Amino acid sequence: MVPPTHLPAPPAIADDWALFLDVDGTLLEFAATPEGVQVPPGLVARLAGLQRHLGGALGLVSGRRLAQLDELFAPLRLPAAGLHGLERRHADNHVDPPTPPSLLRVLHRKAELVVERFPGALVEDKDSTVALHWRGNHEAEQPLRDLADAALPWLHDYRLQAGDGVVELRPAGTDKGDAIAALLDEPPFAGRRPVFVGDDLTDEHGFEVVIARGGLAVLVGDRTPTLASHRLGAPRDVLAWLDATADAPSHRSTA
Numbered sequence: 416m417v418p419p420t421h422l423p424a425p426p427a428i429a430d431d432w433a434l435f436l437d438v439d440g441t442l443l444e445f446a447a448t449p450e451g452v453q454v455p456p457g458l459v460a461r462l463a464g465l466q467r468h469l470g471g472a473l474g475l476v477s478g479r480r481l482a483q484l485d486e487l488f489a490p491l492r493l494p495a496a497g498l499h500g501l502e503r504r505h506a507d508n509h510v511d512p513p514t515p516p517s518l519l520r521v522l523h524r525k526a527e528l529v530v531e532r533f534p535g536a537l538v539e540d541k542d543s544t545v546a547l548h549w550r551g552n553h554e555a556e557q558p559l560r561d562l563a564d565a566a567l568p569w570l571h572d573y574r575l576q577a578g579d580g581v582v583e584l585r586p587a588g589t590d591k592g593d594a595i596a597a598l599l600d601e602p603p604f605a606g607r608r609p610v611f612v613g614d615d616l617t618d619e620h621g622f623e624v625v626i627a628r629g630g631l632a633v634l635v636g637d638r639t640p641t642l643a644s645h646r647l648g649a650p651r652d653v654l655a656w657l658d659a660t661a662d663a664p665s666h667r668s669t670a
């Protein structure tokens with residue numbers, strides 16, 4: 416596999432693209448806390464201009480909630496997938512709300528009883544997912560894993576997503592790739608060449624979808640391995656790339 420640093424920079428944005436952008440680590444530099452991120456001056460106006468340039472086919476695909484995205488980019492409200500695709504806002508402004516099964520609430524309460532016994536362990540509730548963290552207390556790993564394993568058969572269409580020191584129960588069919596595929600089925604995204612820009616491991620699902628549909632996958636940074644076809648070094652390079660489009664005359668995809 417080609418090392419990410421050898422991947423070419425993406426071509427100029429063409430006006431027949433459907434462009435999807437991750438937020439943290441892609442448009443915005445990471446901060447010490449998720450609340451601490453800064454939206455660079457002019458970025459909101461730049462995104463609004465890009466949305467017009469693309470006939471509306473610009474979407475955000477993020478791990479954040481839609482409400483947080485709207486706060487960050489106010490007054491702009493782009494079509495978006497929040498919580499890695501669990502929340503979706505379509506181009507017509509209609510929002511698919513997450514619908515947590517009541518059994519997830521039961522699991523949540525049980526998990527809270529476990530973490531009370533293991534200080535440092537944590538239950539993170541994102542409405543339709545529950546993440547069980549033991550990075551702060553490894554003695555909680557087995558009890559939390561057992562709890563998740565026991566709950567899974569009762570949670571219809573849910574799956575376990577394992578991470579480093581964490582296991583998350585989340586609905587199947589709700590990753591960033593599913594979110595992009597769903598938006599690509601409807602106007603104004605349908606029929607356009609899909610391009611996704613992202614930095615994180617969870618963005619690889621999105622890369623897979625856009626590549627399968629003849630599009631471009633743009634990695635931000637040098638995470639490896641990756642399915643990406645193109646690369647930009649850091650959020651400041653993404654912004655420069657977006658800027659170049661704002662100044663450039665309209666053109667169609669050539670490749």
Ligand SMILES: [Mg+2]
Nearest residue numbers: 437439440615
């Ligand atoms: Mg990211």
